[in-house]
Amino acid sequence: MSEGVNRRWLLKEYPEGMPSVDTWRMSEDPIPQPGPGQILVRVKWLSVDPYMRGRISPAKGYAKGVEIGELMQGGGVGEVTVSNHPAWKPGDIVESMDVGWQEWALLTPAQGGVFRIDPALAPIQSALSWLGMPGMTAWFGLLEVGRPRPGDTVVVSAASGAVGQLVGQLAKIAGCRVVGIAGRDDKLAWCREIGFDETINYHAAGDLVKAVASACPRGVDVFFDNTAGPIHDAVMKNLANYARVVQCGRIALAGQAGKPDMGERFIGHLIVTRASMHGFLVFDWYHRRDEALNRLAALAAEGKLETREDVLDGIERMPEAFMRLMEGRNFGKQLVRLEG
Amino acid sequence: MSEGVNRRWLLKEYPEGMPSVDTWRMSEDPIPQPGPGQILVRVKWLSVDPYMRGRISPAKGYAKGVEIGELMQGGGVGEVTVSNHPAWKPGDIVESMDVGWQEWALLTPAQGGVFRIDPALAPIQSALSWLGMPGMTAWFGLLEVGRPRPGDTVVVSAASGAVGQLVGQLAKIAGCRVVGIAGRDDKLAWCREIGFDETINYHAAGDLVKAVASACPRGVDVFFDNTAGPIHDAVMKNLANYARVVQCGRIALAGQAGKPDMGERFIGHLIVTRASMHGFLVFDWYHRRDEALNRLAALAAEGKLETREDVLDGIERMPEAFMRLMEGRNFGKQLVRLEG
8 A cells, every 4th residue: 555545446448248357457546535424444355246247337237337437346344544424433444335446435424335343243354245245145135035944955056155155054054955056176165064965066067957956856945046057057957846046146147248148948947846036136135234244143153154255465456356256266255455 | 419429639649849730639438427426527618728738748847747648638617417426416517627628527526626616607618717727827826926016017928818818907907007918919909998008919019129118118017928938038128126027828939848948048137127037837826716716706797807718619629729729829718619
């Protein structure tokens, strides 16, 4: 962190298909001064999340994306250094989705989405992971949309990722049989360590439809899907009657963003099984943020949640961290730790 | 109806793709005698329904299909002529899905699925249409799965069909704006007569995605889909946030039964809109049969339901009637009236 300088990652271009480390360019700007009601935050941790792929696409999404030349959007955790808001003081730890890929951020608490973090509760970067947005994703996506019942077979794709690791453990706590799918044996070994009953390496499985069938002999009751693509297709062919598919992510399609996703459709499977597919966005559930995070914190305090982070150091590595995520090279929640 | 003879349609072969009138062969057998607990029924009306396509496929479905050489499955209404069951007497009118494509049927009331029909309430063939299975399909599919709210835009495919005509009218009663899609202008004119706000001829519309967008400027809140195929695709690209898609049928795919349905998938649309797709089978709702039929009867008595039948005469026309349905040549609920 150079004195007086705020390093920021700006969007250079909308990538066609898979982004690259050259999708952004770094800008060095003066550290901003907080206006009325604002706080200045020295960023400590930046989050790297799959939703960011959608924000660098010109296609219409659920949220306003990043314009060319603008600061890249993203969540972060940091320390308040200057406050023009009565509820915040220097030294407070803050989490917000509005930080952006930069070293210093101005936040406006009155606009919402600015959360106080208790550093005594958990390492502060947890607020970007199991004790934050990915935790809420797993909590509400699994429990409110997937509605697991004891004895259900729950399949999770991207099983060792920030969301998948929590979905699997929450499903176990809910009395389910849990099958995790990922692309590397070390990830799957860890999934089994933290309680997954069975795992499938989708690179090594050969016929993925048969592999899912073999791991789920009574069919799949809840499919928490973070990937779309071939894993989705294989699980859809193994749905149990009345299955619920939580369509949370589509990381497998990151390289074809903006193009239609062609392939086999499953309308007949849905009718025959009376299954349902549910598009899920965690941002719909923020009014119940405290509920989810309090429960997750309680489970962690009881020793019932294991979590794993994948940390790179230095803001200069943000594009690299993002590409790790896009290509499944991260192992656990992808984070970037900033100096200072 | 020849004296002492029961004409019956037996499955001759599993059709590849689209069935034909040669998919079945007629057999002439003696009129059966009822055993203990059974009733003998002289069939008056036979139903022709899209689900029958699934019953003549060797693929695994939700129900046991018809074996080669077996009686074709189907619902019918008839008059009891001999009864070995204390609750039934000659002259009673009965409806059952277990009648089959034949002139005389043995039914076993204790096995369930055998319903008494009040001929004073409505023409008895209504028990195969709006006051029977298709009525329940519209009632539960729309109201329990689609969950329309006042002001919602509801799109119905196969809009003038046995189910579509009811879905549209129920959605209007529920305060919705209703758009019907069908393939012939006379069908669509009738839909508008019975209250649909707008209609789309999918043969004549040109760009169907744009046609749906133009008819649904605020997007589609409920899509009651009886067809799958290109109509489905066009509506899926016009979903409003939190839309519910009731996947009830897939008649547009009748010609490719057994083959995968390839094309564009809509996982991204589901996530961005947080919409849900629900496979629906009316047979899950038979425990609430009385509830739906009593309400439908009450609406009809108040003059709030228009219904339309498409009737062919003679059991020899069953395959022809079925092909009319497969090819969208029927106009309203397809029925066959038997002699006698």
